[in-house]
Amino acid sequence: MEVTVQIPDTIHQRLGKASDEIPRxxxxxxxxxxxRSRELSGYELRLxxxxxxxxxxxxxxxxxxxxLEHNxxxxAHDAETSRYLKRQSTPSE
Structure with a gap:
């Protein structure tokens, strides 16, 4: 999803950031x-x-x-990743 935000030039100048840095x-x-407000988990923030x-x-x-707060x-995601990596490193018989 893409979101467009209008920022007044005076605020843009005050932020001291290049225009291409503002979105990030x-x-x-x-x-x-x-x-911080727990609307996103650490995993979701990473995504x-x-x-x-x-x-x-x-x-x-x-x-x-x-x-960092874990939930x-x-x-569960870390456990699944661990299982996946373990399966990948175990030689097939």
Whole structure:
């Protein structure tokens, strides 16, 4: 889904960001707020921001002063990933 947001020039200048940086900046801010308010899980935030690992998410949250909170969905996804990787590393008989 694509969303268009109009930002007044005075606010754009105040943000001190290049025009091409604003969409990602807004996406990260919205994702952080949704995570803080528990509207998004850590896994969903990773999907939203296109991150491939929880380590990457941990670093992102730490950079923004947000602590990682895990829920059942996160643990279930990690367990499934672990099972998948175990199956991949076990030689076929």
């Amino acid at each position: 900046w807004l996406l990260e801010k919205a994702g952080l707020e949704a995570y 939203l921001l296109g991150m491939t690992s929880r380590i990457e998410l941990d670093a992102f949250l730490k950079k923004h002063g947000v602590y 059942d969905e996160d643990f």
